[in-house]
Amino acid sequence: MEGTEREGLLEVARLMALSARTAPKARGRDHLRIRVLTGEEKEKLAEKMEEMAGEYEFFRRDARSVREAGAVLLVGLVGxxxxxxxxxxxxxxxxxxxxxxxxxxxCAGPICVVDALNLGIALGSAAKTASLLNVDNRMMFSAGVAARKAGLAEADVVVALPLSASGKSPFFDRAPP
Ligand code: SF4
Structure with missing residues (x-):
């Protein structure tokens, strides 16, 4: 990825974090934990996903997508x-x-359903921002689970959104696992 696009991608990741943070929360209670992974942390996530692929084969395919991503936004919930x-x-x-x-x-649970809805609304809001700003992304439960296991996220439930800025989105038209 070119330097200009890389900078743009990281800026969008930060704006996505902002969208998740300001998304409406039931009762105004915010229990989200939000992080952006790049470089070594992103590689650590991909390695953990490959390690877990013995149990869940599709983690291997998703790990390739994480490697191809320029950054990964993690949105977690401490319910x-x-x-x-x-x-x-x-x-x-x-x-x-x-x-x-x-x-x-x-994940850890049980979790309050209404608080889980807050997480879903925040994820939708973050993805909306990526879409408006033309950054390819895909919500991955697999990468969120691996991020927890790798100690990259401290939350009960985590969903990851790898982000990419290239001529072809690496997150779609993927070979089935
Ligand atoms: S889902 Fe359960 S924990 Fe959440 S508000 Fe309803 S009763 Fe309370």
Whole structure:
């Protein structure tokens, strides 16, 4: 990638972080953890994904996409009950607090459904900014799971958005795993 495009890509990554941060949050409670990975950290993420490919083969394909990306935006959530007592989590806010979280295969939970919606809205907002500014991207649960495992993100659920600025998006028309 040329220097000018690289600078533009990093600027867009920062603007995407801003979009995720200012996206509307239920009850105004913000439990997001946002980071941008480049260079060695991005390589560490790709290596972790390859390591995990023994269990999930598609991680290998997604690792190639992460290597081809100029930067990776991580958006994670440290879920907290939002005190609406809506029951959508199958419990109550108090029940969720008392039960605590357990580590699963790729995330920690259970998590407040409304807080998880906050994460989804923030991800959509970040992707919208990338789209408006012509940066190719793709949301990857695989890369988010690996980022947690590699110690690159401290959150219960993480979704990664690798970013690219080239003549052909590396995130689509990929060979099936
Ligand atoms: S989903 Fe559960 S924790 Fe979240 S507001 Fe509803 S009852 Fe409370």
């Amino acid at each position: 907290e009950p939002l005190d609406l007592n809506c029951g959508a989590c199958g419990s109550s806010c108090e029940g969720l607090r008392k039960g605590g979280k357990k580590e699963g295969r790729g």
